Amino acid sequence: MTFLLKKPSRFLQLQKLGFPNPKLLFGIIMGAGTLFIFNIYYDSSMPETLKLAQTAAFTTLVMFEMFAVIGSLSISPFKKLNPLTNKWLLGGVALSILMQLTIVYWQPLQPVFGTVALGIAEWAKILAVSSLGFLLMELGKLFLRQSRMANAEV
Numbered sequence: 001m002t003f004l005l006k007k008p009s010r011f012l013q014l015q016k017l018g019f020p021n022p023k024l025l026f027g028i029i030m031g032a033g034t035l036f037i038f039n040i041y042y043d044s045s046m047p048e049t050l051k052l053a054q055t056a057a058f059t060t061l062v063m064f065e066m067f068a069v070i071g072s073l074s075i076s077p078f079k080k081l082n083p084l085t086n087k088w089l090l091g092g093v094a095l096s097i098l099m100q101l102t103i104v105y106w107q108p109l110q111p112v113f114g115t116v117a118l119g120i121a122e123w124a125k126i127l128a129v130s131s132l133g134f135l136l137m138e139l140g141k142l143f144l145r146q147s148r149m150a151n152a153e154v
Helices: 010-016 022-041 047-071 087-105 120-153
Strands: none
Touching: 022 047, 022 120, 047 087, 047 120
16 A cells, blocks of 8 residues: 555554564554553442543543654654644644543533543543653664664674
């Protein structure tokens, strides 16, 4: 499908740099982080905690994806991120977050999606865990770039 793109996929560029299947690695990080958040809030002896745990896990997964999109703006590590370089992407991220907030906080949708409102403490944990994927992705880019530069000097 890359023939449809104007530029090669960022993941393909990372694979060319020697990164071992970045989609799989990021998927494992996302899954582990989402399960971690679920386990923080779910207590099997208290069934009423299930909806909060599910809402927090669902929101964590969405935020992981939003951070992944922001991280995909550049193949360079910790490059000055300017989301305004792609206004369509910024609009998509903003719309996705708005939809998530609507699903979590608008009472007519809460029974449809089985969600409950999240507090500031929950959001702090969700953002801390989901941004970890972004941080690890950026560190991976930095490591690969440095190892590539070191191999070029030899």
